[in-house]
Amino acid sequence: xxxxxxxxxxxxxxxxxxxxxxxxxxxxxxxxxxxxxxxxxxxxxxxxxxxxxxxxxxxxxxxxxxxxxxxxxxxxxxxxxxxxxxxxxxxxxxxxxxxxxxxxxxxxxxxxxxxxxxxxxxxxxxxxxxxxxxxxxxxxxxxxxxxxxxxxxxxxxxxxxxxxxxxxxxxxxxxxxxxxxxxxxxxxxxxxxxxxxxxxxxxxxxxxxxxxxxxxxxxxxxxxxxxxxxxxxxxxxxxxxxxxxxxxxxxxxxxxxxxxxxxxxxxxxxxxxxxxxxxxxxxxxxxxxxxxxxxxxxxxxxxxxxxxxxxxxxxxxxxxxxxxxxxxxxxxxxxxxxxxxxxxxxxxxxxxxxxxxxxxxxxxxxxxxxxxxxxxxxxxxxxxxxxxxxxxxxxxxxxxxxxxxxxxxxxxxxxxxxxxxxxxxxxxxxxxxxxxxxxxxxxxxxxxxxxxxxxxxxxxxxxxxxxxxxxxxxxxxxxxxxxxxxxxxxxxxxxxxxxxxxxxxxxxxxxxxxxxxxxxxxxxxxxxxxxxxxxxxxxxxxxxxxxxxxxxxxxxxxxxxxxxxxxxxxxxxxxxxxxxxxxxxxxxxxxxxxxxxxxxxxxxxxxxx
Numbered sequence: 001x002x003x004x005x006x007x008x009x010x011x012x013x014x015x016x017x018x019x020x021x022x023x024x025x026x027x028x029x030x031x032x033x034x035x036x037x038x039x040x041x042x043x044x045x046x047x048x049x050x051x052x053x054x055x056x057x058x059x060x061x062x063x064x065x066x067x068x069x070x071x072x073x074x075x076x077x078x079x080x081x082x083x084x085x086x087x088x089x090x091x092x093x094x095x096x097x098x099x100x101x102x103x104x105x106x107x108x109x110x111x112x113x114x115x116x117x118x119x120x121x122x123x124x125x126x127x128x129x130x131x132x133x134x135x136x137x138x139x140x141x142x143x144x145x146x147x148x149x150x151x152x153x154x155x156x157x158x159x160x161x162x163x164x165x166x167x168x169x170x171x172x173x174x175x176x177x178x179x180x181x182x183x184x185x186x187x188x189x190x191x192x193x194x195x196x197x198x199x200x201x202x203x204x205x206x207x208x209x210x211x212x213x214x215x216x217x218x219x220x221x222x223x224x225x226x227x228x229x230x231x232x233x234x235x236x237x238x239x240x241x242x243x244x245x246x247x248x249x250x251x252x253x254x255x256x257x258x259x260x261x262x263x264x265x266x267x268x269x270x271x272x273x274x275x276x277x278x279x280x281x282x283x284x285x286x287x288x289x290x291x292x293x294x295x296x297x298x299x300x301x302x303x304x305x306x307x308x309x310x311x312x313x314x315x316x317x318x319x320x321x322x323x324x325x326x327x328x329x330x331x332x333x334x335x336x337x338x339x340x341x342x343x344x345x346x347x348x349x350x351x352x353x354x355x356x357x358x359x360x361x362x363x364x365x366x367x368x369x370x371x372x373x374x375x376x377x378x379x380x381x382x383x384x385x386x387x388x389x390x391x392x393x394x395x396x397x398x399x400x401x402x403x404x405x406x407x408x409x410x411x412x413x414x415x416x417x418x419x420x421x422x423x424x425x426x427x428x429x430x431x432x433x434x435x436x437x438x439x440x441x442x443x444x445x446x447x448x449x450x451x452x453x454x455x456x457x458x459x460x461x462x463x464x465x466x467x468x469x470x471x472x473x474x475x476x477x478x479x480x481x482x483x484x485x486x487x488x489x490x491x492x493x494x495x496x497x498x499x500x501x502x503x504x505x506x507x508x509x510x511x512x513x514x515x516x517x518x519x520x521x522x523x524x525x526x527x528x529x530x531x532x533x534x535x536x537x538x539x540x541x542x543x544x545x546x547x548x549x550x551x552x553x554x555x556x557x558x559x560x561x562x563x564x565x566x567x568x569x570x571x572x573x574x575x576x577x578x579x580x581x582x583x584x585x586x587x588x589x590x591x592x593x594x595x596x597x598x599x600x601x602x603x604x605x606x607x608x609x
Contacts, residue, residue, distance in 0.1 A: 037142035038062030048344035093431035168196020201227025202245035213270030276354030299327035331355035378402035409444035413511035416446020437467030470518025477519035495530035517548035542570015
């Protein structure tokens, strides 16, 4: 059954029609099942998720959501639309989610819930009142949620970069012209990249502005390393390596200075292209659409594979840096923001970064919605990364990346304890196609990564579903993570992996090692299906030699399908309830160096320890 089959979109009129149908066939109204549905909770407008014509809503599922099939949104008391139908129109992830369930002919996979809504076509500077109702399979609605009231923005002053001399011919380097438009932008303004291909070097945003990549527009990174200041930023306060500026930055011009920003929006229907690597022939995806594939390079092949990546590494080597460090340090990411309070990324498409995708360092309140990431298989081409940041929502996005899709970091080694943790994140309603992992915590775990909720996501073809990685000298760890109500298929490696045995060949160890190993604890996984992982359904790797044990894992109602094993080494005080393995004739469990593990209604049961 497809998601579309569950897209009931019932209106009050439909409920009356159902009742009339029942009467026509001689039934009573009571023959239509009717349950008291719980009300959606915490309906809200995410940070900066509105402009002069659009408002985005999100909400939490009630605790008892088993019978809910959709959500109806009401505007000023009148029916506006259903979450599922709306998501079909606005989310680049939804067509892939629909196809995923179309192919699930045996009904193995957990069905996700859509709990966001984008209201469009609104008037500027106007107040709107929204409520949300849960809906069951028969069209019955819950009571209204608490109302949320939001006013759209006034029409902003628009600074079109063409007025400042920019040319969208794909050849002219427009850095000065585009930066002039940004510098001229007044608080609350919008800098517009119109239709065309606008090549540029590093750009620096400021507070209280919107950068819009318009429909038909491409912001194309220059292929020349000289167009990106080599002294861009330091990842952590104790780092010795200085990375070059990214294509788009909210950073001080002096990498040793501290500057704070607020209220930055990067939006639009256009493309941000980092111009990092050569492009292979396009791949045709499951929807018949062309997806770009970039050369999967490394520090021995960058000269033949790279564009911007080649020029930046070549320049660094010419200045005296060794190749390994130059490759791991001197390539530009696509977007880097530091010390920014309130950020919204919306709608645009990301292509071909020379290094990472979108970096959020020490930020607060970041939202990413309805974006498309096509960076596969660009080396280190992550989707979105957060480091030592607080508060984030990532929803309705499509990820096809050359590295981790959604990644969290919190510092390295002994000095990381002086930093704030990475915390308070909600990731939902995304589709993950290629990538090293859907949700990835680590390997930089020094100041702790904590309080993450990932739910109602779908993956088909990533290396790993939930991935946690650290080392025995990184310190900190990951804690208080909930991963639930999701479906995973065709993992290239593992369904879940929690490992202290991580090594990055390009990592620069410019920090004092901690004498404490990373640790994963208080991890809850529930209502998840995993089909055909290639290497392992579940892999837990502690480090008993350094007394590093993970603990308090809780797996509930998790179903695996396929022949991959479940290997546990270095886990304590954990429980597995209603965990099943289908499609294997061998006992999948291999358990060592672990203690106080309980298995309830697990099929098959692990061998006695």
